[in-house]
Amino acid sequence: MLSDRELEQYSRQLMLPDFTLEYQERLRASWVLVVGCGGLGSPLAIYLAAAGVGRLILADGDTVERTNLHRQILHGEADIGRSKAASAAALIGAHYPDCRVSQFTEKLQGEALNQAVSSVNLVADGTDNYPTRFALSRACIRARKPLVSAAAARSEGQLATFDVASGGACYRCLYPQEGANTALSCRDNGVLGPVVGVLGTLQALEVIKMLTGWGDSLRSRMLMMDLRSYEQSIVSIARRPDCPDCKESV
Numbered sequence: 001m002l003s004d005r006e007l008e009q010y011s012r013q014l015m016l017p018d019f020t021l022e023y024q025e026r027l028r029a030s031w032v033l034v035v036g037c038g039g040l041g042s043p044l045a046i047y048l049a050a051a052g053v054g055r056l057i058l059a060d061g062d063t064v065e066r067t068n069l070h071r072q073i074l075h076g077e078a079d080i081g082r083s084k085a086a087s088a089a090a091l092i093g094a095h096y097p098d099c100r101v102s103q104f105t106e107k108l109q110g111e112a113l114n115q116a117v118s119s120v121n122l123v124a125d126g127t128d129n130y131p132t133r134f135a136l137s138r139a140c141i142r143a144r145k146p147l148v149s150a151a152a153a154r155s156e157g158q159l160a161t162f163d164v165a166s167g168g169a170c171y172r173c174l175y176p177q178e179g180a181n182t183a184l185s186c187r188d189n190g191v192l193g194p195v196v197g198v199l200g201t202l203q204a205l206e207v208i209k210m211l212t213g214w215g216d217s218l219r220s221r222m223l224m225m226d227l228r229s230y231e232q233s234i235v236s237i238a239r240r241p242d243c244p245d246c247k248e249s250v
């Protein structure tokens with residue numbers, strides 16, 4: 001049951017004719033791992049906490065740099081030099097006290113990664129390097145958890161959901177060549193702040209869809225957009241029977 005205060009706080013999304021009280025309760029009961037508290041993770045974490053997601057783990061091993069501030073809106077001038085996960089957790093905790101936030105201030109890998117993935121309902125990948133993306137994907141396959149993955153650089157972005165446990169494709173089905181530079185990186189390519197903001201915001205919407213069942217998700221599909229022209233398309237991602245990462249995990 002939602003309290004009167006919760007009913008008031010979430011009234012504008014509960015006003016949607018097909019967004020039910022049950023959906024709101026599902027959000028409150030949900031636990032999401034957000035990997036990367038940068039340009040994607042900033043709007044992602046803010047919108048998930050604001051929507052009423054009950055618990056977030058915010059993971060990022062980096063510290064805030066001045067070059068981050070034009071797009072990583074969880075962090076400000078006073079946070080330069082501070083852990084991104086700690087800075088993110090402080091802002092989310094102050095704005096949305098109903099959301100229980102824990103932070104992971106080191107690079108999430110190995111057994112700690114497996115434990116974090118196992119403990120949540122869903123993982124959202126907002127990182128910008130391909131070894132982390134493949135490791136996260138494998139941890140999600142192992143734990144049978146859905147992975148909502150976004151990337152952005154220059155004026156372009158991508159968003160997809162990989163859900164092997166429900167028969168969907170995995171990240172490596174999309175990018176079979178591990179080692180190829182598949183992740184768009186703002187550090188190497190540059191980006192306009194709102195471009196990565198749009199993708200992180202869409203990623204939050206996709207997580208809400210996956211947690212509640214509202215609307216149509218991007219499971220085994222990828223949304224691609226170029227915000228310079230506003231052109232966008234959606235492509236299907238087929239599961240590869242010979243995929244070394246997910247072939248054993250039907």
Ligand SMILES: [Zn+2]
Nearest residue numbers: 170173243246
């Ligand atoms: Zn696969």
